[in-house]
Amino acid sequence: MSPHDGLEKFRITVDLHVHTVASGHAYSTVEEIAAQASKKGLEAIAITDHGPALPGAAHLFHFWNLRVIPRRIAGVFILRSAEANIVDEDGTLDLDDELLRKLDVVHAGLHPLCGYTGENVEQNTRALLGAIRHPLTDIIVHPGNPSYPIDVEEVVRVAKEYGKALEINNSSFVYTRMGSRENCLVIARKVKETDGLIAVGSDAHFSSFAGEFSRAVEIIAEAGIEEDKIVNLNLERLREFLAGRGKTLQLQDDEV
Secondary structure, three states: OOHHHHHHHOOOOEEEEEOOHHHOOOOOOHHHHHHHHHHOOOOEEEEOOEOOOOOOOOOHHHHHHHHHOOOEEOOEEEEEEEEEEEOOOOOOEOOOHHHHOOOOEEEEEOOOOOOOOOOOHHHHHHHHHHHHHOOOOOEEOOOOOOOOOOOHHHHHHHHHHHOOEEEEEHHHHOOOOOOOHHHHHHHHHHHHHHOOEEEEEOOEOOHHHOOOOHHHHHHHHHHOOOHHHEOOOOHHHHHHHHHHOOOOOOOOOOEO
């Protein structure tokens, strides 16, 4: 399958990785993002603002109060989520379990200036494995980041064992984490080999970038990932993934 074939084959209608102004370094509101997502035919978006360990990021009250956001805006379902920061080598997250249980989807990843100070493959791998083994984590974001090299085989193996998804992050090929492509292709191929799970995220920090997956889709197509292994292919597939993790996604129709 060529990358072009993949662009034709995959129709991803859920963006699980979107940031609002609450992250401190993003520039759009929930309503602005939902409006763009609606124009692009997305079924749902997850509001994944950064946890409080990242300088300038959302306060804890932001995550507690996500319940006030309507479940549907402009026809797009709004998922309550967070991009939790890994703060140490054990994979500890910067949001506590009581709060994480209230979220629809929990992302976790390594970011600078958040307390984590690992400097080598062994430390980075241990940190990601700790986050993967956290019972409330669903998705590990941008594991192909060249700033945090990992033992890909071990991370993919444990993610498969725990039923977690590894993200191929579109922004990593456009705006940030330059040099990620080779790492992400290695990860995607290993996920394919082990029959694991992939999430595809735009990592949008501006509304018009929501639902932009083309560069990430090139990677998963090249790796031979099948549709049923993409946890956010559509809303029904996401429900199945979360159900397998003991979560029930209930989306009422209170729309604005």
